[in-house]
Amino acid sequence: MKALAITGNISAALGCSLARPDLIAAYPITPQSSVVEHLALLIAEGKLDSRIVHVESEHSAMSVLSGASLAGGRTFTATSSQGLALMYEPYFRVSTLRLPVIMPIACREMTSPSSIWCGQQDAMSVREAGWIQVYVENNQEILDMVIQGYKLAEDPDILLPMNICYDGFYLSHLVERVELPEQSQVDSFLPPFKQYDAKLDPDDPMAVDPLTEGSILMQYRMSHLAAMKRALTRVEEIDREYAQVFGRSYGGLVEGYRMEDAEIALVTIGSMTGTAREAIDQARSNGVRAGLVKVRFMRPFPAEALRNILAGVKAWAVVDRSVSFGWNCGPLFVETEAAICGSDLARNSSYFSAIGGLGGTDITLDLLLGLLKKVTGNKRQNGKMETVWLDENFLGRVE
Amino acid sequence: MNYLDVLSTKPDMLSPGISTCGGCAMEIALRRVLQIAGPNTVFSIPPGCAAGAGTMGWNFTNGVRIPVHISLLPNMGSMMTGVSQMYQRRGREEVNIIAFAGDGASADCGFQALSGAAERGERMLYICYDNEGYMNTGFQRSSTTTMGSLTSTTPAGSVTHGKAQAQKQLAFIMAMHRVEYVATLSPAYMKDFVDKVEKGLAASKRGFAFLHVYTPCPTGWHFAQDMAIQVARAGVKANITPLFEVEGGVWRQTVKNSRPIPVAEYAKLMKKYEGIDEETLARWQKSVDADADTLARLTK
Numbered sequence: 202m203k204a205l206a207i208t209g210n211i212s213a214a215l216g217c218s219l220a221r222p223d224l225i226a227a228y229p230i231t232p233q234s235s236v237v238e239h240l241a242l243l244i245a246e247g248k249l250d251s252r253i254v255h256v257e258s259e260h261s262a263m264s265v266l267s268g269a270s271l272a273g274g275r276t277f278t279a280t281s282s283q284g285l286a287l288m289y290e291p292y293f294r295v296s297t298l299r300l301p302v303i304m305p306i307a308c309r310e311m312t313s314p315s316s317i318w319c320g321q322q323d324a325m326s327v328r329e330a331g332w333i334q335v336y337v338e339n340n341q342e343i344l345d346m347v348i349q350g351y352k353l354a355e356d357p358d359i360l361l362p363m364n365i366c367y368d369g370f371y372l373s374h375l376v377e378r379v380e381l382p383e384q385s386q387v388d389s390f391l392p393p394f395k396q397y398d399a400k401l402d403p404d405d406p407m408a409v410d411p412l413t414e415g416s417i418l419m420q421y422r423m424s425h426l427a428a429m430k431r432a433l434t435r436v437e438e439i440d441r442e443y444a445q446v447f448g449r450s451y452g453g454l455v456e457g458y459r460m461e462d463a464e465i466a467l468v469t470i471g472s473m474t475g476t477a478r479e480a481i482d483q484a485r486s487n488g489v490r491a492g493l494v495k496v497r498f499m500r501p502f503p504a505e506a507l508r509n510i511l512a513g514v515k516a517w518a519v520v521d522r523s524v525s526f527g528w529n530c531g532p533l534f535v536e537t538e539a540a541i542c543g544s545d546l547a548r549n550s551s552y553f554s555a556i557g558g559l560g561g562t563d564i565t566l567d568l569l570l571g572l573l574k575k576v577t578g579n580k581r582q583n584g585k586m587e588t589v590w591l592d593e594n595f596l597g598r599v600e
Numbered sequence: 601m602n603y604l605d606v607l608s609t610k611p612d613m614l615s616p617g618i619s620t621c622g623g624c625a626m627e628i629a630l631r632r633v634l635q636i637a638g639p640n641t642v643f644s645i646p647p648g649c650a651a652g653a654g655t656m657g658w659n660f661t662n663g664v665r666i667p668v669h670i671s672l673l674p675n676m677g678s679m680m681t682g683v684s685q686m687y688q689r690r691g692r693e694e695v696n697i698i699a700f701a702g703d704g705a706s707a708d709c710g711f712q713a714l715s716g717a718a719e720r721g722e723r724m725l726y727i728c729y730d731n732e733g734y735m736n737t738g739f740q741r742s743s744t745t746t747m748g749s750l751t752s753t754t755p756a757g758s759v760t761h762g763k764a765q766a767q768k769q770l771a772f773i774m775a776m777h778r779v780e781y782v783a784t785l786s787p788a789y790m791k792d793f794v795d796k797v798e799k800g801l802a803a804s805k806r807g808f809a810f811l812h813v814y815t816p817c818p819t820g821w822h823f824a825q826d827m828a829i830q831v832a833r834a835g836v837k838a839n840i841t842p843l844f845e846v847e848g849g850v851w852r853q854t855v856k857n858s859r860p861i862p863v864a865e866y867a868k869l870m871k872k873y874e875g876i877d878e879e880t881l882a883r884w885q886k887s888v889d890a891d892a893d894t895l896a897r898l899t900k
């Protein structure tokens with residue numbers, strides 16, 4: 202085993218390389234660009250045997266992948282914000298054609314106002330496009346989830362594409378220690394790519410995607426949702442299998458940190474989780490029974506896992522790095538609230554949405570400690586409280 | 601093989617009963633291309649008349665004997681890049697990779713992906729069938745619609761009448777991508793047509809090959825169903841759709857047209873130019889002459 206000091210983008214590239222893709226296609230965009238630059242270098246140096254297509258847009262990147270996947274190849278691309286928005290048309294189609302493409306998203310704000318910095322608005326906005334989405338905390342998890350991603354996506358019971366979402370700059374450009382698995386370990390963990398239903402091959406001719414009537418289309422959607430449901434279990438199983446081979450487990454759908462006897466809790470997603478762990482530790486050392494729930498998967502949404510892990514908590518807040526424009530809340534909060542609807546937890550605890558870290562602003566330790574104080578103060582209340590914006594004095598308010 | 605032998609002996613790959621309008625020239629082009637290419641082919645069509653006519657199919661039935669996928673309107677060039685790259689990676693270079701896309705999908709919405717694939721020299725045969733508009737969505741104008749044409753978005757009115765601009769010369773533009781082979785084809789000149797499809801297929805094994813096929817549309821252009829070949833021939837005679845090829849940087853006019861007919865004569869064959877005024881006719885003639893002049897110099 203080798204340990205490296207690398208950025209999140211290099212970690213994504215190395216994870217891809219270990220998975221031995223047949224074809225890579227991508228278009229540059231900050232903060233993703235160095236993922237594909239590094240893959241191009243590995244290919245140029247003969248260290249990776251893969252085709253690479255230097256496309257003229259993200260729409261084409263995803264389109265090239267769709268064709269290559271239909272022709273039987275393991276594929277990879279990566280993007281951010283505007284690139285993701287441009288590729289929405291083939292992006293949606295890849296999932297509904299059930300093609301197991303892997304695409305990291307180095308999360309970045311959506312323009313306007315013009316911004317190139319971190320925010321999860323890009324990835325969150327496409328969570329209804331049928332892809333599996335995992336949000337990770339650090340650079341090691343990026344590499345591990347690219348490898349696990351192929352195993353999950355290509356499982357014949359799943360066959361869904363997957364995004365590995367990691368915070369732009371905070372992870373994409375931050376150097377961390379990453380353990381690099383041996384190629385032989387990855388080869389034994391990840392079987393070679395196998396093609397199942399949709400294919401383009403003169404030896405087995407078929408029409409992929411004829412015009413289809415609604416009653417059949419509904420069966421497609423039900424089958425897609427059933428695969429998502431099976432993914433809830435497969436995620437946990439693959440996490441355990443991975444731990445056996447590589448010695449690292451991430452807890453599957455959600456990870457609890459010091460939740461055993463927690464009275465108050467923060468629910469986090471992405472790189473802010475690292476800071477939140479420290480905030481929980483400090484609160485604990487001051488005698489507060491605080492815990493942390495790191496949500497890893499947005500799709501499929503881990504509703505049951507969240508209900509279970511939060512059961513018994515008196516007050517909690519969900520921290521989002523993006524907004525839901527239909528609500529004065531973050532999207533993770535909206536979905537968590539939907540998940541607990543009707544449960545004892547909904548009746549017997551108080552909870553609210555916290556929004557912060559937009560456009561690359563830091564979610565600092567101080568902000569999270571202040572947030573924990575606010576949550577602690579709600580311990581004797583019940584029900585949904587007003588949304589809090591994580592600015593210096595928690596004064597931000599949508600009137 | 602003589603072109604008549606090709607057409608009379610090779611099996612038909614397209615269902616005899618696909619639902620194009622009667623007398624559709626695109627249907628002739630599609631049937632001939634697939635017949636020449638044969639079964640060892642991966643084929644794709646974007647949204648448009650060619651896909652909508654039952655080629656792609658309905659529910660669990662479809663209209664061709666070969667693997668077929670309906671690409672998105674803007675991504676034919678890139679989607680087929682992925683297919684082509686995988687066939688090369690697997691060492692199956694003998695498989696024909698054929699795209700058959702309308703003018704809207706090629707010259708407008710999918711132009712970027714087409715240009716990208718051509719510039720990269722992806723190995724495929726890309727065929728644009730040009731019915732000079734978005735026929736499948738109801739005869740709207742496209743960038744290859746000719747000047748003065750009445751379409752559903754350039755209708756006849758008291759202020760404007762028909763399309764104001766001349767058509768984009770897609771084959772010229774594709775030739776400037778320095779691809780393996782570029783040619784323009786007409787269903788009215790079948791020997792020339794078969795030769796060029798065969799050349800294009802061969803070239804697609806070395807790099808990008810582009811064919812531009814003029815396919816008059818009786819329904820959208822308003823002419824009788826038995827007139828498509830006559831209209832196609834008149835288009836060539838009027839220099840509106842000249843037949844040429846570009847190979848290894850050498851331009852060659854494959855069907856000479858020493859005594860061109862005026863565009864006004866061509867316009868009379870259909871209602872698409874009904875009510876066109878003298879001034880527009882003159883401007884259109886001028887632009888056709890200018891393009892013919894450019895072609896003459898390139899093919900010298």
Ligand SMILES: Cc1ncc(C[n+]2csc(CCOP(=O)(O)OP(=O)(O)O)c2C)c(N)n1
Nearest residue numbers: 647648649673702703704705733734735736
């Ligand atoms: C992104 C996108 N925009 C619009 C459409 C709607 N649409 C379907 S077919 C078509 C016209 C295609 O025109 P062309 O490529 O010339 O083919 P034709 O119908 O003339 O055969 C349009 C606009 C679409 N399918 N996708």
Ligand code: SF4
Nearest residue numbers: 620621624649735817
């Ligand atoms: S509208 Fe025109 S191009 Fe389309 S099927 Fe009918 S005749 Fe052919």
Ligand SMILES: [Mg+2]
Nearest residue numbers: 702703731733
């Ligand atoms: Mg058209």
